[in-house]
Amino acid sequence: MAQVNVQELECLLTLAEELHFGRTATRLGCSQSRVSQLVAGLERRVGVRLVERTSRRVELTRFGAQFVDEVRPAYETLTTVLARARDRAGRGALQELRIGFHGSVYEEVTEAFRRLRAHHEVTMALSEIPWGSPFSAVLDGRLDAVVAELPLREAELTVGFAFPPEDRLLAVASSHPLAGAARVHAEELAGLDLLRPTGDAPDYWTAAHAPHSTPSGAPIRSTRGITTVQEGLVLVAAGEHAMLVCRPLSERITRGDVRYLVIDGLDDPSRMALIWRTDRAIPQLTALAGLLHEEFSGAKIPG
Structure with a gap:
């Protein structure tokens, strides 16, 4: 596949805004002939005309307009990444990892982040990801x-x-008939309306987080989808739905109108992972994985 020159893309995107070769040349700090050369070069690489130029006006072809719409987000992402890299290099800044997480971050995880910065000069840029989209942002x-x-x-x-x-625990409203018990059997899920992650x-x-049936095969209703854990807990508290959660979440998010019950009879526990x-x-990622292993195994090296 023919390699596209970034300068050609910049030229086309600027021309798409100005629709004038002279103003495009002024913005780019080059001659009009250079603008023409860059556009022509890009058209040769793509294999189709992108710009129509007459004595009276300049406009994008239909394919050119579509091409601009599709390539602009990628070009803006590239320029942002390059700008951040130049800024970090200029300031002697630390390297940065972009990490997404579900719900809340364990104390052991934040300690691993601290040690990664201290010993490996890597900082964290954290963002919460939707419950029903665990993998798309990293993919x-x-x-x-x-x-x-x-x-x-x-x-x-x-x-x-x-x-x-x-x-894995069951979250129900404090007013729910099951709320008075400390435990519930997996077969009782058949009488509930379980919230499911959407995304x-x-x-x-x-299916692992909102199973379709109990271990014996009894169907489990699920009429409502949610995108965040907090949204789910609000709906649980309202009394019409229940939700499966992990024990650490129940310990970190406490509400007077929600009860967490241990579930007997489920084979698969809840398990988080760095992915x-x-x-x-x-x-940097393998170093973070090593630090997490130390934090959770108790084999931490001081510091």
Whole structure:
């Protein structure tokens, strides 16, 4: 495939805004003939005319307008990344990892982040990801890694560190008939309306967090989807729905109108993991995985 010159893209995007070769040349600090050369070069690479130029006006062809709309986001992302890199280099700033997470971040995780900065000169840019989209942001490169719940069956992704397994609990309203019990059996889920994560998660992942049936095969209703854990807890508190959550979340998010019950009879516990793209296992991520292992195994090196 013919390689596209970034200067050619910049020229076309500027021309698409100005629709005038002279003003485009002024903005780019070059001659009008150079603008013509860059546009012509891009058209040769793409293999189709992008710009129509007459004695009276300049306009994009239909394909040119579509091409501009599609390429502009990628070009803006590239220029942003380059600007950030130049800024960090100019300031001698630390390297940065972009990490997504579900719900809340464990104290052990934040301690691993602190140690990564102190010993490896890497900072964290954290962002919460939708409950029903655990993997998309790392797959498309918007994030370097995510701390999300398993299971994971994507060949493009790698589990860098799997957190210790935790109990899966049932969240119900404090007014719910089950709320007075400390435990509930998995078969009782058949009488509930379970909230399910909505998004672009694989079907197997969604089913793990809102199963379609009990272990014996009894169907479980699920009439409402949610995008965040907080949204789910609000709906649970209203009394019409229930939701499966992990024990650490129940310990970090307490509400007077929600009760968390241990579920007996479920084979698979809840488990979080640090996940990254298999082809982007950079040293900073493997260092973070090692620090997480130390934090959760108790084999931490002082500092």
